Amino acid sequence: MGSYIGKSVKRREDARFLKGEGKYTDDIKLPNMTHMAFVRSPYASANVLSVDTSEAEKAEGVVAVFTAEDGCGQYGVPCGWQVNFKNGETMREPQHPLLAKDKIRHVGEPVAIVIAETQALARDAAELVAVEYEELPAVTNPKEAMKDGAPKVHDQFPDNMAFDWCIGNDRAEVEAALEKAHHVTELEFINQRLAPNAIEPRSYIADYDVNGDKWTLYTSTQNPHLIRLLMCAFVLGIPEHKVRVVSYDVGGGFGSKIYHYTEEALVTWVSREIARPVKWTADRSEAFLMDAHGRDHVVKSKMGFDKEGHIVAHLTDEYCSMGAYLSTFAPAIPTYLHGTLFQGLYKTPLIHLNVVAPFTHTVPVDAYRGAGRPEATYLIERLVSKGAKEMGMDPAEIRFKNFIEPFDGVNQPGYQTQVALQYDSGNYAPALEKALDAIGYKDFRKEQAEARKNGKLLGLGISTWIEGCGIAPSAVVGALGARAGLYEVGHVRVQPTGKVSVYTGTHSHGQGHETAFAQFVADRLGIPMDDVEIIHGDTEQVAFGMGTYGSRSLSVGGSAIVKSIEKVLEKGAKIAAHKLEASVEDLEYAGGKWTVKGTDKSISFGDVSLTAYVPHDYPQGLEPGLDFSSFYDPANFTFPFGAHLAIVEVDQDTGKVDLKRFVTCDDVGNIINPMIVDGQIHGGVVQGIGQALLEEVVFDESGQMITGSYMDYAMPRADDLPMIETHNTVTPCPHNPLGVKGAGEAGAIGSTPAVVNAVVDALWHLGVRDIQMPLTPQRVWKAMQQ
Amino acid sequence: MIPAKFDYIKVSSINEAVDLVDKHGFDAKILAGGHSLIPAMKLRLNTPSILIDISGIEGMNEIKESGDEIIVGANCTHKQIMSSDLVKNQLNILAQTAATIGDVQVRNRGTIGGSLAHSDPSADYPATVLACDAKIEVTSKNGSRTIDAEDFFQGIFTTALEDDEIITAVRFPKVKDGNYQKFYQSASRFAVVGVAVVKDGNGVKVGITGVADTPYRAKAVEKAYDGSTDAATHAVDGVDVMSDHFADSEYRAHLAKVMVKKALA
Known part of the structure; x- marks a missing residue:
């Protein structure tokens, strides 16, 4: 039986994935199924003058054609988070229609849908829908959107502003401290817009059952229950209990599959209209155009230091794009998931962040792996390294000087930040020390000096990161504007034979829950992992849940399961005590059996399970069965942290950056499966490197996306990367039973500034102080020329 | 990413192919490896009503030695070219070039004839075809002719090919x-x-691709070449340098000089 926790158990799900036998939504083919195709706007901003569907309706294989006139989802898609203005004014919330009626607000916005017998016929017929547009000027940059006379996205909000928000200390106080600071470092840059690029495009099938007046929606989502709630209650106004949402295997999300999309509601609506199943699967072009994007901040930052290098104040102003509409969590991303991390790992006494969130003529922006925290880490870590180097200090040394002292959250209280949240536990210096040792920091500086003499441009970048995840205590997020609770549900059903089915409201789309969750469940119950099955992604099997994002699955979802396991063991002990003719207090549970302390009298988990379901010889008054469900609402966020180091060589002639080494030391609390954590770190680090060096969504003047395919949007590939060297420290989370913190986003949060700091370090002696991301060869070369 | 409806005919001889081209005219497209045409069709940027698949024509996927020349059949894949001992020994620059194209899947399907006929201004082969002074053999209903490399490339996606002509082979001198x-x-x-x-x-003969809308022979470099790499500074003399968000004309011109210098070294 042994202990599974801490072992790199191979992932159970990989057998089916590696054989191409995963069950993705697009793999599902229902009898009598129809296919949906979209007529999408080629313009970013336009008036829709007319839509003529007559030719399409007559086309081969066409079942139906619908436009906004047909009354689908009259309320539009809702936003799940309300962030008000700093002056108390309510967030401005435009309606997000399922199909555009009069006005187009981003390229790709759908105007009509065609339902046909095959996908190809639906596509053919969609080309026959004649739409007359009047193109209007567009604005895609959030700062530009705030200028007087900028094209309006929504006529009712003439200044294009969704909200103007701030967090932290009094602005005047922060400004005064910057005035008096020994040194102030400044940065102005764009944290560029990224496309999420999940390998599986979004796919939906709705199947309306006329006889039962019920729907089944198969969907590639990260959170089936939340989709059901939003779609039923807010978009379509259909009873929630009449819709089953199923999300089997999902090929990556990175945030982009959290949100409730218009296409999801449309297939559901159409399925009842035509009383047949309807499928839609995005192609890669649609994924680029329609999946919610990430980042897109225009940033201006100042950080002040005293003579010794202590940070005395930090002031940042940002314009953060919402896109054309407010996506599900969009307002929270550049605010409560961003500003609340401005403390970083440092004792900064004065912090102020102001965020202006404009609408732009672009697809909505929402959470993308890290969601607000990578943007916070990037600007803080760039400022700290830049400030240190300007002051002639070592960038590692200045971090040690500013780190918050260790606190475990048990013997020492949590750390109260200047930006609302309280960190749970932290011990920051050892993570950086370990990473510096691993990379050979002291020797590197000699190597760098030597290399420079030979005309080689070597640089090392440091990033020490923290993030708030394990989302989230419901009361806290409720106070911050969330329109949902963020607890989780864990249901443990012990079968009569002692086999265990675990139902979780979290959702795996690559994270390996079927393995990691089974590891701790098996350990807690002292039974073989093979006896434990993890089930997710079906609203008819799992009671409720909030899905997976914000690195919450294990810390929140796992804790809910632990609560149910405790209930199972508590009831099991009563049954065991009865069978062993002992009192519960005299029993101990270990190795899958209850034993009367100090004797060899024992009863196994399996025997107790069978007794619970065949209750012939059974404690009086105790219900039969061994089946418990629990809701777990975390006491706090969790705060993993770590250090990422990069070594780069810059090609003098071309500006091309060669990433030579990447070393991490992350502290994600207790680790259930080191291999899975490593995999999560690897994936996240690579996405962060992608932002630093390669990825960028670019729009032209008219709002066309000119990076809408892999010919123009550069994703990181294996040959762009070194081996990623991962290390860990362990500082358990004090407030959840597993002591875990979350690892899903860590890599993407820590890695980006390490790479950029390394490139700037390599070119510092040439006078380079900052380079706009992504650090393409062209940008690096141009920076070297100045 | 579903193409519009089209017919498909796989031919077994060049005569059959040119007859079909003659019959269908602009409605027809020649399919070789399909690595440029099929993506364009999936995006519905190109909607031919008939595809004439020439990949099965006998003899068109062979690499042969003929006197001082290496004759590469138009249907040879990049993989075939980069792996051919004959090419590696007698025309290594072409093997080098083929090896830089796309990825494994692209190299397994894409062909030299298809690439040249498509004439993407950033394709790799044109530089080498130009520097080698290769000759492009083409056939139509009216017979066959040979086009010199320097005359072949005429602009973005534009070549000296007549509408009814199909590339059958490329003749390279041994290098x-x-x-x-x-x-x-x-x-x-x-x-x-x-x-x-x-x-x-x-x-020295220098062919450059990716820099201008038409690949070109860098005659100014060739003229100034003195055995050193100094002539590289003339890489874009008289050339209208392209600009996009990866490389504006200033950076691209600089890169051209850097890469000419590397290639001359």
Whole structure:
């Protein structure tokens, strides 16, 4: 039986994935199924003058054609988070229609849908829908959107502003401290817009059952229950209990599959209209155009230091794009998931962040792996390294000087930040020390000096990161504007034979829950992992849940399961005590059996399970069965942290950056499966490197996306990367039973500034102080020329 | 990403192919490896009503030695070219060039004839075809002719091919001293700049792709070549340099000089 926790158990799900036998939504083919195709706007901003569907309706294989006139989802898609203005004014919330009626607000916005017998016929017929547009000027940059006379996205909000928000200390106080600071470092840059690029495009099938007046929606989502709630209650106004949402295997999300999309509601609506199943699967072009994007901040930052290098104040102003509409969590991303991390790992006494969130003529922006925290880490870590180097200090040394002292959250209280949240536990210096040792920091500086003499441009970048995840205590997020609770549900059903089915409201789309969750469940119950099955992604099997994002699955979802396991063991002990003719207090549970302390009298988990379901010889008054469900609402966020180091060589002639080494030391609390954590770190680090060096969504003047395919949007590939060297420290989370913190986003949060700091370090002696991301060869070369 | 409806005919001889081209005219497209045409069709940027698949024509996928020449059939894949001992020994620059194209899947399907006929301004082969002074053999209903490399490339996706002509082979002189240097576009892995240099006793021939809307022979470099790499500074003399968000004309011009220098070294 042994202990599974801490072992790199191979992932159970990989057998089916590696054989191409995963069950993705697009793999599902229902009898009598129809296919949906979209007529999408080629313009970013336009008036829709007319839509003529007559030719399409007559086309081969066409079942139906619908436009906004047909009354689908009259309320539009809702936003799940309300962030008000700093002056108390309510967030401005435009309606997000399922199909555009009069006005187009981003390229790709759908105007009509065609339902046909095959996908190809639906596509053919969609080309026959004649739409007359009047193109209007567009604005895609959030700062530009705030200028007087900028094209309006929504006529009712003439200044294009969704909200103007701030967090932290009094602005005047922060400004005064910057005035008096020994040194102030400044940065102005764009944290560029990224496309999420999940390998599986979004796919939906709705199947309306006329006889039962019920729907089944198969969907590639990260959170089936939340989709059901939003779609039923807010978009379509259909009873929630009449819709089953199923999300089997999902090929990556990175945030982009959290949100409730218009296409999801449309297939559901159409399925009842035509009383047949309807499928839609995005192609890669649609994924680029329609999946919610990430980042897109225009940033201006100042950080002040005293003579010794202590940070005395930090002031940042940002314009953060919402896109054309407010996506599900969009307002929270550049605010409560961003500003609340401005403390970083440092004792900064004065912090102020102001965020202006404009609408732009672009697809909505929402959470993308890290969601607000990578943007916070990037600007803080760039400022700290830049400030240190300007002051002639070592960038590692200045971090040690500013780190918050260790606190475990048990013997020492949590750390109260200047930006609302309280960190749970932290011990920051050892993570950086370990990473510096691993990379050979002291020797590197000699190597760098030597290399420079030979005309080689070597640089090392440091990033020490923290993030708030394990989302989230419901009361806290409720106070911050969330329109949902963020607890989780864990249901443990012990079968009569002692086999265990675990139902979780979290959702795996690559994270390996079927393995990691089974590891701790098996350990807690002292039974073989093979006896434990993890089930997710079906609203008819799992009671409720909030899905997976914000690195919450294990810390929140796992804790809910632990609560149910405790209930199972508590009831099991009563049954065991009865069978062993002992009192519960005299029993101990270990190795899958209850034993009367100090004797060899024992009863196994399996025997107790069978007794619970065949209750012939059974404690009086105790219900039969061994089946418990629990809701777990975390006491706090969790705060993993770590250090990422990069070594780069810059090609003098071309500006091309060669990433030579990447070393991490992350502290994600207790680790259930080191291999899975490593995999999560690897994936996240690579996405962060992608932002630093390669990825960028670019729009032209008219709002066309000119990076809408892999010919123009550069994703990181294996040959762009070194081996990623991962290390860990362990500082358990004090407030959840597993002591875990979350690892899903860590890599993407820590890695980006390490790479950029390394490139700037390599070119510092040439006078380079900052380079706009992504650090393409062209940008690096141009920076070297100045 | 579903193409519009089209018919498909796989031919077994070049005569059959040119007859069909003659019959269908602009409605027809020649399908070789399909690595440019099929994506364009999936995006419905190209909607031919009939595809004439020439990949099965006998003899068109062979690499042969003929006197001082290496004759590469138009249907040879990039993989075939980069792996051919004959090419590696007698025309190594072409093997080098083929090896930089796309990825394994692309190299397994894409063909030299298809690439040249498509004439993407950032494709790799044109630089080498130009530097080698290769000859492109084409056939139509009216017979066959040979087009010199320098006359072949005429603009973005534009060549000297008549509408009814199909490339059947490319004839390369054997090259002892050749070098292809490429700076990759990070997304597509096409050439931001690709430079092919062929040296012989008489001097140097330099073909450049990716820099202008038409691949070109860098005659100014060839003229200034003195055995050193100094001539590289003339890489874009008289050339209208392209600009995009990966490389504006200033940076691209700089890269052209860097890559010519590398290729000359």
